[in-house]
Amino acid sequence: MTRTLETAGAWLLAVLWILPLAYALWAAFHPAEFSARFVLTAPLTFANFETAWNAAPFARYFLNTIMLVTLILAAQLVLCTLAAYAFARYEFPGRDIAFALVLVQLMVMPDVLIVENYRTMSQLGILDSTLAIGLPYMASAFGVFLLRQTFKSVPKELDDAARVEGAGPLQVLWKVYVPLAKPVYIAYALVSVSYHWNNFLWPIIVTNTVNSRPLTVGLQVFASTDQGIDWSIICAATLMTSAPLLVAFLLFQRQFVQSFMRAGIR
Amino acid sequence: MLKRLALAMLAAGSLFAVQAGAQTEISFYYPVAVGGPITKIIDGYAAAFEKENPGVKVKPIYSGTYQESIVKALTANKAGDPPVLSVLLSTDMYSLIDEDAIVAWDELLKTDSDKAWHKSFFPGFMENSQTGGKTWGIPFQRSTIVAYWNKEAFKEAGLDPNKAPASWNEMVEFGKKLTKKDASGNVAQWGVQVPSSGFPYWLFQAFTTQNNVVLMNKDGTQTYYDNPAVIEALQYWVDLSKKHNIMKPGIIEWGTTPKDFFERKVAIMWTTTGNLTNVRSNAKFDFGVAMLPSGKRPGTPTGGGNFYLFKKSTPQQREAAMRFAKWMTSPERAAQWGIDTGYVAARADAWDTPEMKKYVQGFPQAAVARDQLQYAVAELSTHDNQRVTKALNDGLQAALTGSKTPEAAMKDAQREAERILKPYRK
């Protein structure tokens, strides 16, 4: 009985939650006149996608975005793992202050620091590059914080056991901590990739050419203000740009479940 | 000292020009504010210009919406790395001058043809491009407000489908006939819609102009928000929903207004001429485009973007930028740009080109904006522009949502504007 009720509740919430995506699918595949009218007999069309695809060099933007999120994620995973390990398992002078200073990044909105950071990139001579978009995000307080919580939950005995067997600090990290934190890494990766896939203001300011600009720059073309909103095109563009993420998530779901299985066996 | 610096810069500039085989590169920021493959059109223009002008390389850079463009341009300027040329809102003029970011075009106008070019634009558009006796902006993608009406809805209401309301009284009268309720008492179709989200000051300026009153002085140092005629204009706007019940109450979203019109939820809408192409392709009924109704006089503000020339540029770049701006605003290009986007071609002779004549013949509504230009006034723009404008926007929204009376709202707005503008009066 409770089971049925629970299932019903979960499904109701899920339907509410997926409504915007469902609407995007509806609007993208129908002519503009049906974007506010839900008639089952409405004709299907790909014209919205065609218009959207032709409005910007999306193929190149896809490549740029993939390079960007890969670069950022790789740097974040390495840097955050090292720093979180230090905070979770090392005693050193100034640790608590250093941790507080790291957390500052959670609170300072990168959007507020645009002017200063632009100047820095300009002095480094790397304006208009993937590196310039990524640099301010490579050290991630969010990641450090998350992994520190996870590493702290790892039983100290496992650590000690590995050290008794003669493993160095980095080996312990790699052999003991990283495998145990796998679900957390996947969660973090999903979040990081989605965030940077969709980040907009900083990339458009720090880049100028098609060689480095990400997808969102192409998406923004349709958020034009003078003319009012054409939901059909915006939805088509949104689906087009988000499709790789949605597909990746569907694939990663398996990984998720598998890492769960392994955690259970352990 | 300054002179020597200028000389050195000149020398360096010419040296550079010689070494690079007289190749001058000009970077050019532009926003996109209407639908269509705008970035491709601009890239095409740049390539065509380069072909005709060897030695000049144009680097067009799409910079987002207008707001993102000004952020990008001023951020780059503060870091010492601005574009040479940029299209930004005409109302950004004072901000750009206050930041010492731009130079006036006047010094570059040397030949007679240059001077003729500069005189060729509609005076209504130049009002927002000049201050202190200098020209800071060259009109490029400019617009005004017009009224779009649904001819079928007019017919159903027993009105002449070919006659839009010509006066304030007529608008109320027509509006009452056009407002329809369904069985449950909900309004199925409103008579009129004047959007009020985001930048209500722009639409309000139409009412004030029609009530024969201006909102600011020519130097951008004084506003007249609490002038009785301004309050009267606001009262009329508020009454459209409060007293006459012909407009949706509350704040009306700008972005959804065209869709409201397409969905037949409103019979008359006020919006930019930049929507012309959009309405033409999406309205599934016969529609008309009209000048806004007259109060004491007809009137509308202008809007849209100008070319600005940034200060941190070499003489060669400035010269090349001028050539490019001149090329982009030539009659043929201005006509083509207007046809492609729905913006008002900014000079009279553009309307005499064969393409434009053909376009207007097939689509006479396109000429309404041009004919209305003789009544157009400069868009609200002062020093510390966005702050002074926000004071008015807040007051307007307070009056439209009913949290303040029009009089109290405008008095508060004026007090705030006074406080901000005081330091700019010498």
Added chain:
Amino acid sequence: MNRTAAQVHGWLLLLPTAVLLAAFTHYPAGATLWHSFFSTPKPNRPAVFSGLDNYRAMAEDPVFWQSLANNLWFALGTIPVSIALALLMAIWINGRLRGRAFLRLAFFTPTVLPMIAVANIWLFFYTPQYGLLEQLTGLFGLPNHNWLGSNETALGCLIVVTVWKEAGFFMIFYLAALQAVSPNLYEAARIEGAGPWTIFRRITFPLLMPTTLFVLVNAVINSFRLVDHIVVMTRGGPDNATSLLLYYIYDVGFKFWDSAYAAALTMVLLVILGATAVLQFGFLEKRIHYR
């Protein structure tokens, strides 16, 4: 391993992160805050030290006070609901309900979709007369309402969008944490005859405390940081009814170009967030038992 070596190792591990943070967060943040004690520099008027002038101006700025008040309501509306929903979603997905794959996808979509686009979709939901919400309420014969265009409902509408965007995001972390809980614990509890509510209260919730702290800190920070949808949906209107602190900072910094005043406003934001962070760590971290 001796103590000095451990200390050196600790710092070495931290070094790359520290360098990047210093260059791209602490230095620019410090520079920004330093400017809050000066007037905004203009080409013809260089910055002069003005002490607390910017802060005094802030005390007299009604828009600042309204944005602050709005932001507190916004925080109160978004934080508890989005955390509770996130936990509920994670438990549902972790349980053996039908169609878990669909549920997981549904709850996670808000994280994947870009806010600028999604805000436009929500704009359609809230549109008067023919928007989705109106079409639904119309079925029940309810009167039309201008959801985003009236003072009373605009902020509430934005809170709903934020909860929608955040709950699925937080769910991911709860889910990751739940998957690390050993099933044996549940087995043991069930053998002892504990009901689902007791299991949740005695086992699941305490074990999730580190995650709850993490999520809570992020929820608080996000409630002061998410403004993308405001830019698209209301631009702070009607009459500042939906202006949040960061949105106002953005207005002051990038529309008014008053960098000094924006810096002073940022300072207030940092103090609020810093204080809540200290409170949260002070109280919660002591109560959390890491395994």
